[in-house]
Amino acid sequence: MFPPISRVALRGEAILTQPRFNKGTAFTAAERKAFGLTGKLPYRINSLDEQCQRAYDQLQSQTTDIGKNSFLQSMKDQNWVLFYSLLTRHLRELIPIIYTPTEADAIANYSHLFRRSEGLYLTFPNRDSMEEDFLEATKGKSVDLFVSSDAEAILGIGDQGVGISAAKSVIYSLIGGIDPSKAVAVTLDVGTNNENLLNDPLYVGWPHERIRGKEYDDFVDKFVQLVRKHFPHSLLHFEDYGVTNAQRLLQRYRETHAVFNDDIQGTGAVTLSTLMAAIGVTKSKLCDQRIIIYGAGSAGLGITKQLRDAMASIDNVPVEEANEKFWLIDKHGLITESLPDVREDLKEFVRKDSEWKEFQSQGDSNSEIKLLDVVKKIKPTVIIGTSTHAGGFTREVVEAMAEGCDRPIIFPLSNPSRLVEVDPKDANDWTKGKALLATGSPFPPAKMPNGKDYIIAECNNALIYPGLGFGAVISQSRQMTDTMIIAGARRLASLSPALKDPDDALLPDFGDAPSINFEVAVAVAEQAIEEGSAGVDWKKEEVREKAKAKLWQPVYGEYVYDENGDR
Numbered sequence: 001m002f003p004p005i006s007r008v009a010l011r012g013e014a015i016l017t018q019p020r021f022n023k024g025t026a027f028t029a030a031e032r033k034a035f036g037l038t039g040k041l042p043y044r045i046n047s048l049d050e051q052c053q054r055a056y057d058q059l060q061s062q063t064t065d066i067g068k069n070s071f072l073q074s075m076k077d078q079n080w081v082l083f084y085s086l087l088t089r090h091l092r093e094l095i096p097i098i099y100t101p102t103e104a105d106a107i108a109n110y111s112h113l114f115r116r117s118e119g120l121y122l123t124f125p126n127r128d129s130m131e132e133d134f135l136e137a138t139k140g141k142s143v144d145l146f147v148s149s150d151a152e153a154i155l156g157i158g159d160q161g162v163g164i165s166a167a168k169s170v171i172y173s174l175i176g177g178i179d180p181s182k183a184v185a186v187t188l189d190v191g192t193n194n195e196n197l198l199n200d201p202l203y204v205g206w207p208h209e210r211i212r213g214k215e216y217d218d219f220v221d222k223f224v225q226l227v228r229k230h231f232p233h234s235l236l237h238f239e240d241y242g243v244t245n246a247q248r249l250l251q252r253y254r255e256t257h258a259v260f261n262d263d264i265q266g267t268g269a270v271t272l273s274t275l276m277a278a279i280g281v282t283k284s285k286l287c288d289q290r291i292i293i294y295g296a297g298s299a300g301l302g303i304t305k306q307l308r309d310a311m312a313s314i315d316n317v318p319v320e321e322a323n324e325k326f327w328l329i330d331k332h333g334l335i336t337e338s339l340p341d342v343r344e345d346l347k348e349f350v351r352k353d354s355e356w357k358e359f360q361s362q363g364d365s366n367s368e369i370k371l372l373d374v375v376k377k378i379k380p381t382v383i384i385g386t387s388t389h390a391g392g393f394t395r396e397v398v399e400a401m402a403e404g405c406d407r408p409i410i411f412p413l414s415n416p417s418r419l420v421e422v423d424p425k426d427a428n429d430w431t432k433g434k435a436l437l438a439t440g441s442p443f444p445p446a447k448m449p450n451g452k453d454y455i456i457a458e459c460n461n462a463l464i465y466p467g468l469g470f471g472a473v474i475s476q477s478r479q480m481t482d483t484m485i486i487a488g489a490r491r492l493a494s495l496s497p498a499l500k501d502p503d504d505a506l507l508p509d510f511g512d513a514p515s516i517n518f519e520v521a522v523a524v525a526e527q528a529i530e531e532g533s534a535g536v537d538w539k540k541e542e543v544r545e546k547a548k549a550k551l552w553q554p555v556y557g558e559y560v561y562d563e564n565g566d567r
């Protein structure tokens with residue numbers, strides 16, 4: 001039954017200052033009496049609609065996006081139902097305020113905007129009390145989800161010391177249906193190498209250079225083992241870890257717990273869905289593509305592997321053959337055999353020197369093979385940007401690509417908006433409306449040569465990770481397997497507007513994110529049950545109904561005072 005009747009053990013000031021239970025002016029007369037609130041609230045009893053109207057009017061009086069973000073953050077500290085219902089009612093308008101791109105500015109100014117702590121802060125110098133701190137923060141809770149970050153690679157803005165886990169956690173509840181009281185945002189503060197933060201007297205994190213090596217691994221491991229021990233059925237989400245740790249941590253834990261790295265797997269999944277929609281328009285197969293990945297970090301490699309695995313599983317292409325469809329470019333150019341210091345995890349995608357002799361002159365440090373060289377030589381059908389290099393897809397690059405194929409597929413995915421590899425409007429103009437486009441942050445539509453709007457799909461992992469997570473949580477999966485992720489990605493691809501009209505967006509609108517993510521969750525849970533990863537004994541046909549019943553929604557339930565109730 002939703003909304004549920006809640007048994008609450010808090011009275012008076014204590015319930016008004018607990019955002020999980022506070023209803024403000026919406027407490028009923030009976031609740032005011034039972035919880036000692038009659039003298040603590042003004043007379044009028046408001047409905048949730050009226051509260052949302054008032055809050056929306058107040059929000060509109062903020063003139064900047066960052067001001068709106070701070071206002072909403074305060075509202076989250078006061079009343080969760082009101083916060084989430086306001087967002088739900090104005091989803092399209094407010095997601096960019098609480099999430100990408102505005103969240104990037106909020107995190108960059110975290111210490112200066114700081115008002116109130118939230119979630120769990122595990123800090124390296126306090127490592128000896130980690131278990132105590134963990135248990136204190138999770139006492140009495142049945143946690144379904146931990147969203148963790150060490151904040152080393154926040155979006156494209158780099159090392160921010162602390163931040164992001166709370167913003168990503170909000171999206172799980174807003175569009176994924178996860179009960180916010182069952183989610184914990186975890187900040188793993190292992191220091192920062194950001195000089196500005198280290199020199200800022202108001203910095204709220206640990207002002208120390210980042211811990212590396214065994215000390216770092218032991219610290220993260222202590223946290224992961226606490227999650228495993230106390231909440232064995234929970235999902236553990238990793239967000240914005242640095243490239244040297246992200247892939248390693250995922251590999252280390254993925255067999256033993258349901259862990260999920262959003263930048264690697266979430267981005268890989270949403271990009272696979274977007275690409276499947278695009279090749280639906282070009283009427284080609286995944287394995288027919290020649291794909292340039294520009295920026296071979298966590299997201300770039302995650303996308304590469306996801307697309308490669310999909311070629312293998314959907315088109316039945318041997319993995320080694322599928323590897324040959326990718327050209328990875330990082331800050332020193334195309335990744336070839338002779339490039340020094342290539343990360344171990346990129347080795348299977350390294351290109352042979354013998355294919356690129358004309359661009360390599362011995363001993364010349366400027367001989368890196370540039371994006372334009374690669375575009376001209378291989379004539380890619382797809383180019384994906386995860387480089388943080390604003391403007392990296394120049395006019396020359398885009399025009400050269402358009403010469404080599406009819407409908408160039410161009411996904412500049414770097415966030416926030418100011419770091420996009422090419423403004424989609426320019427890519428559309430330079431290709432005379434031929435490009436099939438998707439970006440990581442929201443952009444306004446571009447104009448097609450026939451005067452119609454071309455809607456730019458928002459290929460952001462938030463269109464899929466809440467659904468992947470909710471699917472894994474409700475099916476109590478012991479692991480988040482590749483096949484569960486592919487099932488979610490295929491379901492999202494099947495909902496693409498471009499399947500019906502090739503001139504329409506490659507992905508559904510973010511305004512529909514809750515229903516889209518629900519479909520993803522159903523597909524994930526069905527797959528988990530089918531392959532035996534699930535901990536529930538549902539039949540596949542029951543999944544939709546069961547999932548519906550588990551969706552958390554921002555509505556007020558009835559409260560009953562009970563001294564043994566929740567607090």
Ligand SMILES: NC(=O)c1ccc[n+]([C@@H]2O[C@H](COP(=O)([O-])OP(=O)(O)OC[C@H]3O[C@@H](n4cnc5c(N)ncnc54)[C@H](O)[C@@H]3O)[C@@H](O)[C@H]2O)c1
Nearest residue numbers: 155156243295297298299330331387389414415440460461
């Ligand atoms: N749209 C999405 O859903 C989504 C998801 C994850 C990441 N991203 C974005 O992708 C970008 C990268 O994120 P990440 O987590 O992979 O970071 P990362 O630091 O792991 O990777 C960035 C990579 O780009 C390389 N690079 C830097 N400058 C370059 C240049 N001039 N040319 C080519 N490569 C260059 C870096 O060496 C690094 O390998 C960020 O802007 C992030 O916001 C978007």
Ligand SMILES: O=C(O)C[C@H](O)C(=O)O
Nearest residue numbers: 100155156263415460461
């Ligand atoms: O947070 C986002 O907007 C997407 C992604 O995880 C990123 O790091 O850019």
Ligand SMILES: [Mg+2]
Nearest residue numbers: 155239240263
């Ligand atoms: Mg991220």
